[in-house]
Amino acid sequence: MKVNKPRHMGHMGHLGHLARLEQALLEAGRRHPPSDAVPYAFEQRVMARIRAAAEKRPEAAVDWIRGLWKSAMAAMAAAAVMVGVDRVVPGPAGLTATDQLSAPALEETLLASAAPEDGFW
Amino acid sequence: MTDSPSDADLVAATRSGDSSAFEELVRRYQPRLFATARRYARREDEVEDVVQEIFLKAYSKLGTWRGDAPFEHWLMRLAVRTCYDFLRGHQRNREQTVTETAPEETDWLERHAAAPEGASDAAAAARILVSQVLEQMSPANRLIITLLELEERSVKEISDLTGWSISLVKVRAFRARAEMRRLIVRMARDKFL
Numbered sequence: 001m002k003v004n005k006p007r008h009m010g011h012m013g014h015l016g017h018l019a020r021l022e023q024a025l026l027e028a029g030r031r032h033p034p035s036d037a038v039p040y041a042f043e044q045r046v047m048a049r050i051r052a053a054a055e056k057r058p059e060a061a062v063d064w065i066r067g068l069w070k071s072a073m074a075a076m077a078a079a080a081v082m083v084g085v086d087r088v089v090p091g092p093a094g095l096t097a098t099d100q101l102s103a104p105a106l107e108e109t110l111l112a113s114a115a116p117e118d119g120f121w
Numbered sequence: 122m123t124d125s126p127s128d129a130d131l132v133a134a135t136r137s138g139d140s141s142a143f144e145e146l147v148r149r150y151q152p153r154l155f156a157t158a159r160r161y162a163r164r165e166d167e168v169e170d171v172v173q174e175i176f177l178k179a180y181s182k183l184g185t186w187r188g189d190a191p192f193e194h195w196l197m198r199l200a201v202r203t204c205y206d207f208l209r210g211h212q213r214n215r216e217q218t219v220t221e222t223a224p225e226e227t228d229w230l231e232r233h234a235a236a237p238e239g240a241s242d243a244a245a246a247a248r249i250l251v252s253q254v255l256e257q258m259s260p261a262n263r264l265i266i267t268l269l270e271l272e273e274r275s276v277k278e279i280s281d282l283t284g285w286s287i288s289l290v291k292v293r294a295f296r297a298r299a300e301m302r303r304l305i306v307r308m309a310r311d312k313f314l
Contacts, residue, residue, distance in 0.1 A: 018305060018306060018309070021309060025250055026251065029251040036155050036156035037152075038152055039169060042172070043147040043148050046144075046176045047140065049173060053177070
């Protein structure tokens, strides 16, 4: 098909033509909004998805609590083992870790650097 | 005959565990949301997915509706933002090129080039051309042109719907018009340039 191109259209003519084309296209878009037709039983499908999601939610919560409980049990078991080892195996000079962390032992450790050594004076 | 319950009544009933109240809200607003989604998604299965997602989000976020603005406005904000997310997730659709223009659309462009007043604005070919131009635009620009030029909304309304500031909407509108003009020039170059 032969293109009917305007032969003597200058730059301003092109711009004017483009503006008219733009307006014509937008006007066509405005005059014909998309259809608002709804597929058959759409609301039932939406509600089924909502109910399915609601049923999954308690299962997810139960799984999360179960995982949390398992982690807590593992930590408690590790702590129990460490306390048991501390009771059975004596530390230096027959002291257990609990004895070494007692208040007099801690004070002695902290003040060791400040205490005068024998024969210093 | 009893009056149908208000949106606020239905939302309150849904919050208290009556899911059939939400089904009534779905029935009430689904035509509007389908028309909105069809502006951004082309295939019907995509349109349906988008509308389903809007309603699922609405259900899970129902607690955030404070009731100081109409429920419809709140729902439309959710709809526009979901459609924008859809556009951003489907940017490959923009790869459609001008070479795919069908003979009917080419014919419409030629008739418009020869006699702008003679080419009917209502022609199906013109509508297809608008869709082609919009599909090649960036998601933000497409959203702005759709809301501003096709739905003829104000800058303030667009700001409310999108969550963008008024100055950002104006800047994006300027860029969107520039991109649209560029695409129209590319599409129509052979016809009258």
